[in-house]
Amino acid sequence: MKVTYTYSYLPLRNEEFNKERRQRYLRRRYGLKRRNIRSLFTFVFTFLGLLFIFGDKLKEKFNFRKPKNIIFMVSDGFGPTSETFGRTYYQYVNNYTYDQITPLDKILVGQSRTRSYDSLITDSAAGATAFSCGLKTFNYGIAVDPNSRPCATLLEGAHDKGMLTGIVVTSRITHATPGAFLGHAVNRNEEDFIATWLAPNITSNPNYDRQVDLLFGGGLCHFIPSTEKDSCRKDNLNLLEKTEYTFIDNRFLFDNLNETDVLPVMGLFTPDHMSFEIDRDPEKEPALWEMADKALKILSKSDKKKKGFFLLIEGSRIDMAAHGNDPAAHANDILAYYKTIEVVKKFVDENPNTLVVSVSDHETGGLALGYQPNKVYPKYIWYPEVVAKVKKSTNKIAQDIENLINSNKNNRNNGEDDDGGNNELYDQTVNMISKIMGINDVTEDELKYILEPKEERKTQDLANYLAKMVSHRAKIAWTTHGHSGADVNLYAYGKNAKLFRGSKENEDIGRILEKLLETDLKELTERHFSNYEFPKKENNTIMFMSKPKFEEIHYHQNL
Numbered sequence: 001m002k003v004t005y006t007y008s009y010l011p012l013r014n015e016e017f018n019k020e021r022r023q024r025y026l027r028r029r030y031g032l033k034r035r036n037i038r039s040l041f042t043f044v045f046t047f048l049g050l051l052f053i054f055g056d057k058l059k060e061k062f063n064f065r066k067p068k069n070i071i072f073m074v075s076d077g078f079g080p081t082s083e084t085f086g087r088t089y090y091q092y093v094n095n096y097t098y099d100q101i102t103p104l105d106k107i108l109v110g111q112s113r114t115r116s117y118d119s120l121i122t123d124s125a126a127g128a129t130a131f132s133c134g135l136k137t138f139n140y141g142i143a144v145d146p147n148s149r150p151c152a153t154l155l156e157g158a159h160d161k162g163m164l165t166g167i168v169v170t171s172r173i174t175h176a177t178p179g180a181f182l183g184h185a186v187n188r189n190e191e192d193f194i195a196t197w198l199a200p201n202i203t204s205n206p207n208y209d210r211q212v213d214l215l216f217g218g219g220l221c222h223f224i225p226s227t228e229k230d231s232c233r234k235d236n237l238n239l240l241e242k243t244e245y246t247f248i249d250n251r252f253l254f255d256n257l258n259e260t261d262v263l264p265v266m267g268l269f270t271p272d273h274m275s276f277e278i279d280r281d282p283e284k285e286p287a288l289w290e291m292a293d294k295a296l297k298i299l300s301k302s303d304k305k306k307k308g309f310f311l312l313i314e315g316s317r318i319d320m321a322a323h324g325n326d327p328a329a330h331a332n333d334i335l336a337y338y339k340t341i342e343v344v345k346k347f348v349d350e351n352p353n354t355l356v357v358s359v360s361d362h363e364t365g366g367l368a369l370g371y372q373p374n375k376v377y378p379k380y381i382w383y384p385e386v387v388a389k390v391k392k393s394t395n396k397i398a399q400d401i402e403n404l405i406n407s408n409k410n411n412r413n414n415g416e417d418d419d420g421g422n423n424e425l426y427d428q429t430v431n432m433i434s435k436i437m438g439i440n441d442v443t444e445d446e447l448k449y450i451l452e453p454k455e456e457r458k459t460q461d462l463a464n465y466l467a468k469m470v471s472h473r474a475k476i477a478w479t480t481h482g483h484s485g486a487d488v489n490l491y492a493y494g495k496n497a498k499l500f501r502g503s504k505e506n507e508d509i510g511r512i513l514e515k516l517l518e519t520d521l522k523e524l525t526e527r528h529f530s531n532y533e534f535p536k537k538e539n540n541t542i543m544f545m546s547k548p549k550f551e552e553i554h555y556h557q558n559l
């Protein structure tokens, strides 16, 4: 029999199967003999009566009510092996013993299963939508359902309930994860459009007012007209022109923000993503934990209506470092996330009516702690000390090396002695690699690739090569520059944290949060978007992620 497969070979959900199984389970577990039924009825009615009379008091007493504040944290692209990697690195750089656990380890409650609607490997857009709307969508979809219709998000639900809302990220604020909480788009690449959800005076949706009270992150470029230097917009819209937001773009203004009377506030500290933690200049950019701390202070102090707040915090660049297979940038963004968790846990301890949930959308990089470079059976070891010696992201080191090559070229064009110039370049590069990457055994072949590439080479290719030099020496390896399909860890702390125990489908995490917010996202979707149409594009440039065929998923004949 010939089976035709579409791109997704496992059905997403088998409702019938589950229903039948559930009924069988209920019969088995709660099967009752007839003679017991009458007394059971009496008992149930008495109980319901009492619950009716004392229900509210009971609820209060046993904390069944919704937490006042919900903090939802995403460690983008942080898979289970990165957890071990991060923990060992944390122990190594802090001189802790092997049994010292991380701030995340202390609040582990379960696992999240990460596949998206159309693929066994999700991207961050579908991953974030599973959390924000409580439903699975196709890769690239930003808070839209599989039919490309907008779905209301937890943040919109919280705003609708009169809560304050905030977003703190290290990526562009219009990037996939924050995008899927603050707006809606069929394609994550439409960041110019995603930004317009923060400018309700520009959006064409009459059912929609400003939903986000506080934003800290990067990505100014999508808010300013294309005529300005740092812009990346394709049009001349200035989204900050008539904005309600108090707008800040630097460290000084951030440090001096009034904490009691500043909402709505938007701080965009870089034109593009904020820096990797390893490259961050603290004079210019606040750290993730500083932004989280400030956001918690502002939101809790400004909560005049006492309805609480919903805050999204994302360690966005853990993922991007893993895309580059860059162990040092990955490790340092993980440590920044740990610090942020500590700040948030402290807030929860001081405000026990708060819940924090932390989860990854997917694993990135397919990290392996253990690497066999050749046929010789490997030793069972990997070396965090190799990673700890690296002082910049490989993206930055690659730029430094290219600058060195270019200035050397210029000198030569100015008539300096050919061979001498070349030797000097080799020496300078060896020096730089020793100083910034801590590698003192760079090989002839490596130097050849770095300084005399045979074919045209992008900066990213050089960065990837440098990252491999570090990984191989640390005896770790990566299976991909993309994402993997692994389950990821799930953490929760504070009020009702127990609801997140066990193995969850990613969308269920969104649904539990929806219940805890006491909002109905289906109803809100109707109210906000039943008549909404996405603006038509003149030339449809949407580029969907290629959908894998079954054969591509399962066989590798060509390898």
Ligand SMILES: [Zn+2]
Pocket: 077, 124, 319, 320, 323, 364, 483
């Ligand atoms: Zn990613």
